[in-house]
Amino acid sequence: MVITILGLSVIVFVVSRVAPGDPAKLAAGPDATEEMVEVIRKEFGLDQPLVIQYFKYMKGLIQGDFGRSIRTRHLVWNDIKTYLPATFELVFTSITFAIFFGILFGILSSVYRDLWIDHILRFFTVTGVAIPMFWLGIMLQLLLAAKFHLLPLGGRLDTMVNPPTLITRFFLIDSLITGNWLVFKNAFVHILLPAFVLSFPALASITRINRAEMLEVLHKDFVLNEKAQGISDGLIIYKYALKNTLIPTLTMIGLRYGWMLGGTILVETVFNWPGIGNYAVGAAVYSDFQPVMGVTIILGLNFMIANLLVDIGYGFLDPRVRYE
Amino acid sequence: MRIFRELPRWREERKGQVRDLKLSIYTLSRSPLSVIGFFLVLFFFLIALIGPWIITYPQDITGAVHMDQRLRSPSLAHPFGTDEVGRDIYSRVVIGTRLSLQIGLIIIFVAMGIGVPLGILAGYMGGWVNNLVMRITDIFLSVPGLLLALAIVGALGPGIKNAMIALSIVWWPGYVRLVQGKTLSLREEPFVEAARSIGASRFRIIFKHILPNCTSPIIVKASMDMGMAILFAANLGFIGVGAQPPEPEWGAMISVGRNYLPDRWWMATFPGLAILVTVLGFNLLGDGLRDVLDPQSRGQIR
Numbered sequence: 001m002v003i004t005i006l007g008l009s010v011i012v013f014v015v016s017r018v019a020p021g022d023p024a025k026l027a028a029g030p031d032a033t034e035e036m037v038e039v040i041r042k043e044f045g046l047d048q049p050l051v052i053q054y055f056k057y058m059k060g061l062i063q064g065d066f067g068r069s070i071r072t073r074h075l076v077w078n079d080i081k082t083y084l085p086a087t088f089e090l091v092f093t094s095i096t097f098a099i100f101f102g103i104l105f106g107i108l109s110s111v112y113r114d115l116w117i118d119h120i121l122r123f124f125t126v127t128g129v130a131i132p133m134f135w136l137g138i139m140l141q142l143l144l145a146a147k148f149h150l151l152p153l154g155g156r157l158d159t160m161v162n163p164p165t166l167i168t169r170f171f172l173i174d175s176l177i178t179g180n181w182l183v184f185k186n187a188f189v190h191i192l193l194p195a196f197v198l199s200f201p202a203l204a205s206i207t208r209i210n211r212a213e214m215l216e217v218l219h220k221d222f223v224l225n226e227k228a229q230g231i232s233d234g235l236i237i238y239k240y241a242l243k244n245t246l247i248p249t250l251t252m253i254g255l256r257y258g259w260m261l262g263g264t265i266l267v268e269t270v271f272n273w274p275g276i277g278n279y280a281v282g283a284a285v286y287s288d289f290q291p292v293m294g295v296t297i298i299l300g301l302n303f304m305i306a307n308l309l310v311d312i313g314y315g316f317l318d319p320r321v322r323y324e
Numbered sequence: 325m326r327i328f329r330e331l332p333r334w335r336e337e338r339k340g341q342v343r344d345l346k347l348s349i350y351t352l353s354r355s356p357l358s359v360i361g362f363f364l365v366l367f368f369f370l371i372a373l374i375g376p377w378i379i380t381y382p383q384d385i386t387g388a389v390h391m392d393q394r395l396r397s398p399s400l401a402h403p404f405g406t407d408e409v410g411r412d413i414y415s416r417v418v419i420g421t422r423l424s425l426q427i428g429l430i431i432i433f434v435a436m437g438i439g440v441p442l443g444i445l446a447g448y449m450g451g452w453v454n455n456l457v458m459r460i461t462d463i464f465l466s467v468p469g470l471l472l473a474l475a476i477v478g479a480l481g482p483g484i485k486n487a488m489i490a491l492s493i494v495w496w497p498g499y500v501r502l503v504q505g506k507t508l509s510l511r512e513e514p515f516v517e518a519a520r521s522i523g524a525s526r527f528r529i530i531f532k533h534i535l536p537n538c539t540s541p542i543i544v545k546a547s548m549d550m551g552m553a554i555l556f557a558a559n560l561g562f563i564g565v566g567a568q569p570p571e572p573e574w575g576a577m578i579s580v581g582r583n584y585l586p587d588r589w590w591m592a593t594f595p596g597l598a599i600l601v602t603v604l605g606f607n608l609l610g611d612g613l614r615d616v617l618d619p620q621s622r623g624q625i626r
Contacts, residue, residue, distance in 0.1 A: 003459065004466050007459070007460070008466060008467060011463060011464070012475055015475065015479050015480075126357065126607065126608060126611075127600070127604060130551065130555075130600060130603040130604035131600050132558055132578075132596060132599045132600065133559075134559065135592070135599065138578065138596070139592075139593070139596070141586075142585055142586050142589055146585060147586060258468045259468060259470075260468075261468040261471065262468030262469055262471045263470065265470055266470070266562065269562070269563050280471070280474060280475075280478075281474070281564070281565075283478065284474050284475070284565055285478075285482065285563075285565060287479065288478075289475075292474065292478040292479075295471070295475075296471055296472065296474075296475045299468060299471055300466055300467040300471075303466060303467065303468060304466055307466075
């Protein structure tokens with residue numbers, strides 16, 4: 001994992017520095033003199049050889065220093081710290097939603113195979129992965145927010161509402177802990193739409209894989225045996241069949257979590273969610289690479305941790321994995 | 325008239341292949357979703373092919389400005405309405421098909437061009453070559469694709485060419501994974517061993533025995549990826565680092581149209597539908613092809 005992170009940092013670094021544009025010039029503005037550009041170049045160490053720049057960057061990285069944005073002069077780490085909780089709140093809400101309903105829909109679809117509910121769910125699973133997330137977001141905004149005024153257009157809270165006391169920095173949890181119902185309600189209606197959109201492809205593919213696995217398991221002999229013993233359908237599904245489907249589902253969850261981390265860029269842009277994806281896009285458009293590198297490394301790291309958790313999860317779900 | 329004498333023999337020789345093909349077509353046509361996918365893809369190619377002849381306002385594809393026609397709602401003259409400078413959205417969506425096709429094909433071919441040889445090399449050679457290639461592949465796969473693409477485009481600067489470069493860089497590791505796994509298992513097959521034992525060169529084994537056996541999963545993956553690559557290019561266009569506005573790219577069109585919501589709903593709606601239909605078509609076709617060509621690997625590819 002350490003090697004992977006190192007490799008990732010090299011790739012991101014090389015990519016950002018072989019770029020044709022001159023970041024110093026961009027930062028200095030169109031009517032800057034040659035000297036001003038030179039000063040900025042010195043300030044950010046852009047006049048030194050690439051290898052030295054890389055080692056400097058890595059040295060900072062180990063100490064938690066992600067460099068400075070060349071455009072706003074902010075420390076990237078401080079920016080990331082500000083924006084990261086919003087992203088995680090969104091991503092965690094979405095993945096929880098996707099896992100819960102994905103498994104539920106998968107079960108429903110397999111148990112009521114070829115009935116209307118199965119057809120609806122299957123239609124939804126095929127379109128779910130094909131629909132452009134940002135477009136779905138815009139359409140829902142148009143319909144639910146702009147037309148019927150059911151939900152807010154974007155943001156994390158209304159401007160009139162003060163954020164709750166920050167404990168976990170997740171507005172939903174913080175407002176619950178402090179018993180601040182008004183804020184909770186407000187945060188909840190704000191997160192509803194972005195979380196739904198972000199979870200949509202994941203929900204579709206989790207449903208799909210869970211359905212396929214359930215169908216396979218439900219035809220196994222041991223299920224027939226349990227039925228013969230008079231164990232109720234609910235118990236068979238929940239206790240015996242479902243557990244056998246969870247490993248492929250878990251693989252899919254891990255994979256989709258990664259996609260979600262990428263997709264959050266789009267959803268945050270659409271819903272003006274003050275998260276890390278929005279931040280990265282804002283920087284990328286101006287070729288301000290320090291923030292983009294920081295975000296890439298942080299989210300890459302997060303994805304690696306998620307993969308590790310998935311691997312550990314296999315051990316929980318299947319004792320055989322543990323003994324190997 | 326030699327051909328008439330040769331034809332029956334040719335038929336005889338190819339009998340097995342023809343039977344396989346017939347079976348494949350039959351299996352594919354039995355699944356309604358695959359048939360829908362097939363026709364959607366066919367439709368997409370057709371539109372891309374005849375696009376320039378069915379559009380009504382060819383000058384609107386690039387920078388034409390008709391301020392007197394701006395922001396018209398859908399009508400007979402403009403079936404999908406007009407945009408902020410009076411360009412016909414229908415014409416632009418139709419021509420966008422060509423652009424998307426081009427983007428998809430280039431990304432997939434570049435990704436295959438890098439990924440397939442590397443995968444075969446890693447799988448066949450094994451040892452440190454395998455380790456090195458797979459390690460590098462893992463690094464690329466450790467970051468969410470869209471994010472890496474964003475980082476690369478952020479560095480190279482916005483634009484459609486750079487978006488394609490970025491997406492190609494993001495896409496090849498998938499093919500390495502696929503081909504390497506397949507090659508690893510093929511290497512141990514008796515027919516490969518037999519070829520090796522009668523002194524076939526490495527070159528010959530790879531091209532005559534391994535590569536042909538990798539084609540079906542590659543085709544299946546390529547079909548699925550075609551849709552995904554188009555979707556990702558649209559994603560980049562939408563966040564403003566892909567194709568830039570006057571270009572008739574679907575994502576970029578939605579990005580502009582978004583500023584005119586909710587009243588001018590048509591600007592964002594129709595390009596989005598185009599993406600949806602296209603990606604859906606390739607996904608369904610890919611699914612169908614997988615069931616036909618590569619039944620064992622169900623669920624393995626993504």
